[in-house]
Amino acid sequence: MTEGSEGLQLDLPRLTADYARGSLTPSDVVCAIFDSIAARGEDGVWISLAGREEALARARYLEEMPAAERERLPLWGVPFSVKDCIDVAGLPTTAACPAFSYLPARSNLAVERLLSAGGILVGKTNMDQFATGLVGVRSPYGVARNPFNAGYIPGGSSSGAAVSVAAGLVSLALGTDTGGSGRVPAAFNNVVGLKPTRGLISGLGTVPACRSIETISVFALTVPDAQAAFRVIHHYDSGDPFSRVAALRPLHEPSSGFRFGVPGREFLDFFGDTGAAGLFDAAIDRLQDIGGLRMDVDFTPFLEINDLLFKGPWLAERYGALRQILEEKPTALLPVTRKILLDGKRISGADVFAGQQRLNVLKRQVDQLWRDIDILVVPTTGTIYAVSEIAADPVNLNARLGRYTNFVNLADLAAIAVPNGFLPNGLPQGVTLIAPAFADRHAADLAERFDRRTARPLGAHNAGHPDHPRNLKYEAEFVK
Numbered sequence: 001m002t003e004g005s006e007g008l009q010l011d012l013p014r015l016t017a018d019y020a021r022g023s024l025t026p027s028d029v030v031c032a033i034f035d036s037i038a039a040r041g042e043d044g045v046w047i048s049l050a051g052r053e054e055a056l057a058r059a060r061y062l063e064e065m066p067a068a069e070r071e072r073l074p075l076w077g078v079p080f081s082v083k084d085c086i087d088v089a090g091l092p093t094t095a096a097c098p099a100f101s102y103l104p105a106r107s108n109l110a111v112e113r114l115l116s117a118g119g120i121l122v123g124k125t126n127m128d129q130f131a132t133g134l135v136g137v138r139s140p141y142g143v144a145r146n147p148f149n150a151g152y153i154p155g156g157s158s159s160g161a162a163v164s165v166a167a168g169l170v171s172l173a174l175g176t177d178t179g180g181s182g183r184v185p186a187a188f189n190n191v192v193g194l195k196p197t198r199g200l201i202s203g204l205g206t207v208p209a210c211r212s213i214e215t216i217s218v219f220a221l222t223v224p225d226a227q228a229a230f231r232v233i234h235h236y237d238s239g240d241p242f243s244r245v246a247a248l249r250p251l252h253e254p255s256s257g258f259r260f261g262v263p264g265r266e267f268l269d270f271f272g273d274t275g276a277a278g279l280f281d282a283a284i285d286r287l288q289d290i291g292g293l294r295m296d297v298d299f300t301p302f303l304e305i306n307d308l309l310f311k312g313p314w315l316a317e318r319y320g321a322l323r324q325i326l327e328e329k330p331t332a333l334l335p336v337t338r339k340i341l342l343d344g345k346r347i348s349g350a351d352v353f354a355g356q357q358r359l360n361v362l363k364r365q366v367d368q369l370w371r372d373i374d375i376l377v378v379p380t381t382g383t384i385y386a387v388s389e390i391a392a393d394p395v396n397l398n399a400r401l402g403r404y405t406n407f408v409n410l411a412d413l414a415a416i417a418v419p420n421g422f423l424p425n426g427l428p429q430g431v432t433l434i435a436p437a438f439a440d441r442h443a444a445d446l447a448e449r450f451d452r453r454t455a456r457p458l459g460a461h462n463a464g465h466p467d468h469p470r471n472l473k474y475e476a477e478f479v480k
Contacts, residue, residue: 008032010171011221011458012078012228019077026059026077026120033079033122033169044142045160045169047084048091049123055079058120073118074228080114080172081164084124085131086216087111087205095207096129096139099332100325108205110174110216110233117232122170125160129337130322131176131209133157134184134401135390138334143387146188147460148427152386155185155401157209158217162189165219166459172229173219178209179309180380180405182217183417187380187430191459192451193417194218194226194444197437198409199244202237208321210314212242213409221458223418223448230440246438257291258446260433261373263404267299271400273383275423280379283420283431286453287377295373301365304358305407310399312347313355314410319344336394359410366411370436375446378404380417380430404432414440416447419456 008029009015018024034052037045062070062077070076082088085095087104088111094101107115115121128138136159137143144159146152147167154163158175162185165173175182177195186193198215208214216233220226237243262268262284270277284294308314319341325332326341333341369376381401390397408415417432433450435443457464 008168009458009461010079010168012171012225015078015171026062027056029077029079030055030059030120036169037122040167042142043163043167044126044139044144045163045167047094047096047124047126047141047160050091050121055120055122062118062120070118074232075114075172076118077120078118078172079120079122079170080174080229081122081125081161081170082111082173083127083158083161083175085127085176085207085209086174088121088124091124093124093207095131096127096141097325097332098140099329100207104205106205108216109202109235109237111205113233113235114172114174114229119172122164125158125164125173127159127161128157128181129334130207130341131157131178131181131214132318132337132340133398134180134405135385135394135398136185136188137387137390138337138394140334146427148190149425151388152384152427153188153390155188155381157181158185158219162186162191162193162219165189165191165221168459168461171220172225174233175217175219176206176209176214177217178214178409180402180408182215182219183380183405183415183430183432184401186219186417187419188384188428189459190419190422190428190430190456192220192223192226192419192447193380193430194220194223194230195408195415195417196230196234196440197244197246197414198412199242200234200246200440202235202240203242204237204240210309210317210409211321212317213314215409223416223444223451226416227444257293258374259295259372260287260292261295261297261369261376263299263302263378264296267303268379269403270379270382273423275425276379276381276383276429279421279423279429280431283377283450286450290449290453297369297373297376301362302407302411303403305362305366305410306402308355308359308362309406309410310402313352315340315344316347316352317344319347363411366413367436374435375443376434378432378434380404380420380432384423384427384429408434412437414438414443416440416443418447418451419454421454421456
């Protein structure tokens with residue numbers, strides 16, 4: 001494990017308390033973060049940085065605010081990062097493809113809202129090129145170093161975002177998630193990955209991977225920290241054709257019991273990793289300890305939905321989104337990225353409509369499950385791989401990592417990935433709690449209760465889990 005930015009604790013309760021006591025200022029935090037980034041050297045986390053002086057100017061601006069104005073900003077002085085397929089005004093957007101790079105005039109709305117809430121942008125993070133991969137090694141900018149063991153993958157495609165949180169370089173990070181990119185890196189870096197119901201966060205000002213189903217996601221050290229960011233960026237955008245207006249479903253009473261579904265034993269595959277299997281069994285025990293009733297479910301429809309995403313018609317949407325650079329500058333893409341995207345070219349319109357119809361049938365089958373269970377619990381991944389293993393078999397091993405994640409957005413579900421302990425080799429693993437669309441708060445509530453029962457450090461630090469009193473005083477102002 002590593003210490004973060006000069007020993008700073010960047011989870012929101014501790015950071016806020018340090019600010020309130022006057023033992024830290026936002027300028028102190030910015031200096032410590034940029035010193036740590038410089039000391040780490042080429043760690044593969046960043047594609048571009050906001051710049052030390054720019055970040056310090058932002059910190060001083062926040063420090064000069066009247067106290068009453070600071071109190072209205074829920075993320076005052078909180079450092080954050082942004083995956084480099086999400087626009088930030090004044091910084092290039094590359095999607096990890098230098099030939100694709102452009103300089104946006106305006107930031108994505110989620111970035112704007114984090115800044116309006118008092119956040120401090122540190123920089124843009126590395127990723128699997130064009131968000132095509134769950135491994136975090138498909139980038140010309142290098143591999144974001146897994147803080148637990150650099151010989152292992154950090155997970156993708158939001159690799160740099162997750163590592164930036166785990167390594168203590170930011171408190172929060174924005175990623176994206178199409179088939180698990182906001183959850184797999186969370187598992188491999190011992191952080192929380194919140195994948196909201198699609199359409200709750202504006203997707204304008206992002207490089208599309210599969211625009212009809214993808215969403216911006218949040219990485220944080222704890223569930224309440226992720227929720228704090230989500231409350232700020234959850235906002236209807238009338239300019240976004242995929243934005244949705246819907247009331248989030250109410251929370252269950254914390255003291256009430258709940259029924260959680262688990263893939264039947266015949267569907268659970270840990271690819272020979274007995275340590276990961278043992279960790280998942282322990283997670284089931286903890287869920288039962290907090291009042292859950294286990295129910296085995298038929299995982300067949302979820303596995304078929306997985307095939308629709310990466311072997312079926314939704315590849316055509318990926319190809320269509322990036323057709324211009326594929327045709328004009330094919331050698332600008334990494335060979336594995338180019339092959340995956342070009343596979344979408346062969347898919348016909350008839351294939352797309354047949355896939356949509358089949359998906360509707362499968363979604364009906366999934367909908368039936370919610371009559372019997374309140375939440376679905378799966379391993380976030382079945383195992384983790386070394387960088388060398390992925391290099392030897394990049395496609396098949398990548399597909400294995402999506403077994404428990406690929407279906408979630410196509411099935412229109414909400415999910416949150418939380419840490420679940422460590423393998424015998426010291427590498428972290430996670431579990432994911434999945435709920436129906438708009439049941440985001442219910443999933444997060446159960447995830448928080450589960451996480452409190454998991455003795456773990458925060459990210460790659462030695463600090464233990466803080467107490468998290470609920471505080472929704474800003475919700476009325478920032479969730480309209």
